[in-house]
Amino acid sequence: xxxxxxxxxxxxxxxxxxxxxxxxxxxxxxxxxxxxxxxxxxxxxxxxxxxxxxxxxxxxxxxxxxxxxxxxxxxxxxxxxxxxxxxxxxxxxxxxxxxxxxxxxxxxxxxxxxxxxxxxxxxxxxxxxxxxxxxxxxxxxxxx
Amino acid sequence: xxxxxxxxxxxxxxxxxxxxxxxxxxxxxxxxxxxxxxxxxxxxxxxxxxxxxxxxxxxxxxxxxxxxxxxxxxxxxxxxxxxxxxxxxxxxxxxxxxxxxxxxxxxxxxxxxxxxxxxxxxxxxxxxxxxxxxxxxxxxxxxxxxxxxxxxxxxxxxxxxxxxxxxx
Numbered sequence: 001x002x003x004x005x006x007x008x009x010x011x012x013x014x015x016x017x018x019x020x021x022x023x024x025x026x027x028x029x030x031x032x033x034x035x036x037x038x039x040x041x042x043x044x045x046x047x048x049x050x051x052x053x054x055x056x057x058x059x060x061x062x063x064x065x066x067x068x069x070x071x072x073x074x075x076x077x078x079x080x081x082x083x084x085x086x087x088x089x090x091x092x093x094x095x096x097x098x099x100x101x102x103x104x105x106x107x108x109x110x111x112x113x114x115x116x117x118x119x120x121x122x123x124x125x126x127x128x129x130x131x132x133x134x135x136x137x138x139x140x141x142x143x144x
Numbered sequence: 145x146x147x148x149x150x151x152x153x154x155x156x157x158x159x160x161x162x163x164x165x166x167x168x169x170x171x172x173x174x175x176x177x178x179x180x181x182x183x184x185x186x187x188x189x190x191x192x193x194x195x196x197x198x199x200x201x202x203x204x205x206x207x208x209x210x211x212x213x214x215x216x217x218x219x220x221x222x223x224x225x226x227x228x229x230x231x232x233x234x235x236x237x238x239x240x241x242x243x244x245x246x247x248x249x250x251x252x253x254x255x256x257x258x259x260x261x262x263x264x265x266x267x268x269x270x271x272x273x274x275x276x277x278x279x280x281x282x283x284x285x286x287x288x289x290x291x292x293x294x295x296x297x298x299x300x301x302x303x304x305x306x307x308x309x310x311x312x
Contacts, residue, residue, distance in 0.1 A: 023163070026166055027162060030169055054285070057302060061284045096237065096245055097247050098247060133284065134285045135283040136285050
């Protein structure tokens with residue numbers, strides 16, 4: 001009799017199994033949300049942003065190695081090169097005094113879907129971005 | 145069956161712990177970190193001197209921009225005081241006889257004006273970037289709205305520098 005009393009039975013019902021399954025799923029999705037780094041393969045992406053007719057006093061405020069962020073603060077890569085040329089009027093080809101066209105090459109890591117911090121990068125896309133030294137609005141002219 | 149008591153067991157405690165930890169994880173991710181998942185620490189409020197350029201405003205409107213004039217800067221109700229104000233005839237481009245563009249200046253008496261000045265405003269430095277209202281990066285190349293009594297203007301930011309001594 002005493003032996004039977006100590007042998008307490010634990011019964012697992014269908015409801016318990018549903019609760020456990022629900023919790024496991026909750027845990028899984030919570031984990032995915034909290035550690036939402038891209039799952040799967042990532043690859044390096046180089047893209048060039050052309051910024052037209054920047055005042056010459058501003059064109060010197062960008063540097064190789066600067067980190068680049070989108071207007072809403074998402075990390076968009078690092079400046080690996082930039083080129084400053086005299087700005088030219090698109091229609092007439094005249095040189096614009098005191099203005100420069102900047103071509104900024106940015107190296108970034110894209111997820112398996114080709115997105116950089118959730119942003120699609122493609123030729124022709126207008127981008128508003130900033131580094132620690134310069135805010136700029138330009139057009140993507142190359143992706144490789 | 146009717147009088148069956150609900151027993152509170154170890155499994156229940158475990159389940160509650162899992163739920164609480166999940167909620168805490170989401171809270172940490174949403175509340176304490178920025179968009180890049182980096183722990184966000186509220187920085188100290190400080191002042192910065194922001195050099196700005198207002199281009200091509202009406203001659204009469206340029207009178208509003210004077211030393212110590214106070215403007216609302218941006219959309220965050222931050223007040224800024226003007227310093228080192230320089231008002232000059234506005235620059236524009238004209239074509240010379242060779243067909244090249246060159247810089248010319250508006251009429252000294254009645255033409256439009258370019259205003260260069262420094263606005264002292266409070267905000268936060270985050271990762272070396274001065275953020276107005278903690279949200280708007282005040283960086284060279286960005287535009288910011290200045291509004292005061294009688295005039296609203298859009299200014300191009302030329303430079304930003306911290307100034308601890310102007311902290312109020």
